[in-house]
Amino acid sequence: MTLPPPRPPALCRGVVGLPLETQIDLTASNLAAVADLAAQYGLLIYLEALSWTPLNTIDRQLRTIEIANRDNIRLVIDFWHCYTSGDTPKHIARLHKDIIYGVHICDSLAYAGGVPDENMLRDVPTGNGVLNLKEWVDAVKSTGYDGWWSCELFCRRQHQENSYDVARSLNALMRDLVGA
DSSP states (O other): OOOOOOOOOOOOOOOTOHHHHHHHHHHHHHHHHHHHHHHHOOEEEEEEEOOTTOOOSHHHHHHHHHTTTOOEEEEEEEHHHHHHHHOOOHHHHSSSSGEEEEEOOOOOOOOOOSSOOOHHHTOOOOOOSSSHHHHHHHHHHHTOEEEEEEOOOOOOOHHOOOOOHHHHHHHHHHHHHHOO
């Protein structure tokens, strides 16, 4: 007896393809459940929406957090995800400092639109791409935010270089941008 070939399982599509408000409502419900669990341990959670996802803009993230209605949810601002989602430093400067949990300083090659290819677009040393990092940092600082900053390193060439030299260079860049 010959069996038919196995059928691939339906791939998880999450909220993709659903109306925007449904996507926000479902995501907010799930975010609230995670926040409730975290609250039992006195923890904050943060939302860092990826630029290739439906809820990728700051406005959509804020709406999702508003609907989740939990006081232990914050945003992580990632300059690359903001840039490739169409957000600008002006969008960041409008945020209340208390909604920001952390900041990822990173750079990008020029992005012309479509689904952003992270491996290609982020393959540039931080500080050598198209983003005016000082402008992005100043936007965050203008909110009064004084929490943690992280430098993200996606440049494949730098992954192969002397890690002490790369770290020293990134530390100098961070001190110049953010301060001591």
